[in-house]
């Protein structure tokens with residue numbers, strides 16, 4: 561099956577279609593006048609940001625694409641590095657074909673962050689195998705950075721060239737070329753995102769929405785950026801402004817010198833997973849659960865508009881409106897109508913009630929769902945989102961999510977009953 565899928569991985573000529581991601585947009589990067597986005601739908605889209613159109617859509621990773629970084633001109637001008645749930649890092653030219661120019665292998669669990677060194681000679685990766693790695697792009701020995709307890713979630717090159725990592729263990733570590741690692745700071749909560757700022761300052765975001773700026777001497781300044789986990793940080797080209805993206809759905813822009821909140825960007829209220837500034841610092845792109853890449857005026861905080869085709873789904877008339885709102889989080893990965901699931905990250909849910917788990921022809925399920933030992937009913941779907949997909953169907957590809965609120969759950973089931981029929 562895997563071989564068949566690999567053979568089908570296409571680099572679609574973009575003009576032929578209105579590109580849109582089939583799942584949350586998890587990563588963004590800018591390189592040589594192009595913008596790349598990547599997501600849970602396993603694809604990467606390279607955009608012409610001025611025309612708002614896709615130049616190429618690539619599906620190559622076996623699993624979600626979690627991270628992107630620009631590549632230096634000396635390696636692949638205008639190219640990108642992508643890293644995925646499959647533990648692999650691929651190096652792509654500016655106009656990617658179906659196969660990458662090079663693949664960096666070594667991580668054994670999902671890679672979740674990438675960073676390019678200031679001079680462009682090195683690429684660093686952070687992974688859930690508990691390590692970070694430093695790859696010399698011209699070739700040479702790969703450095704494996706070991707020491708975090710658990711997932712390494714963030715990696716950055718400090719302005720002095722030193723590699724820094726942030727982890728689930730709440731620690732911020734530095735990795736000098738020679739000698740042992742340095743524990744720069746330790747916080748009580750998991751750290752999700754890391755970015756480098758001028759003068760050796762590092763920005764870290766944690767699961768409780770706390771933003772911290774850590775100076776080279778370990779001095780910390782902090783601000784509450786929201787109530788929900790921070791999942792991405794992006795520094796403006798000069799490093800004067802920091803964008804903070806959160807699962808709460810808003811993106812905040814901070815003045816680094818004063819740590820003052822400049823703007824709150826009000827999007828569709830769905831989790832935002834990624835952000836990157838344009839090279840001139842005047843606009844900011846964000847990507848999230850609404851599957852869109854949105855553009856903002858970074859100076860005023862106003863929206864400029866999303867790229868690509870329309871991602872909205874037709875909500876059937878008469879469907880429970882409360883349930884339709886809850887459904888918006890599912891719509892990132894699932895279609896309601898039948899036929900081909902297209903590039904959507906999840907199978908379509910048409911005819912869901914009465915359908916056997918893992919039974920949609922043509923969709924590549926995880927082994928757990930392919931076993932088909934559950935029939936979807938109001939009760940079994942309720943159970944799936946009460947105990948969580950990771951508990952009910954361990955090994956599933958569907959990300960962990962539960963509905964703690966009984967009213968939301970009931971409304972979602974009412975909505976599904978009408979909308980999947």
Ligand code: HEC
Pocket residue numbers: 583584600887889890891892893894905906907912916917918919920924925926927928929930936941945955956957958959961
């Ligand atoms: C980030 C993507 C994503 C989101 C968001 C998501 N799902 Fe899924 N869902 C998947 C994937 C991927 C699968 C297939 C899992 C597998 O094969 O293990 C799946 C499978 C399912 C199945 C089983 C379908 C079958 O054919 O057996 C149901 C039911 C389902 N999802 C319902 C929902 C509902 C309801 C929501 C919102 C509360 C939701 N999903 C949100 C990705 C997602």
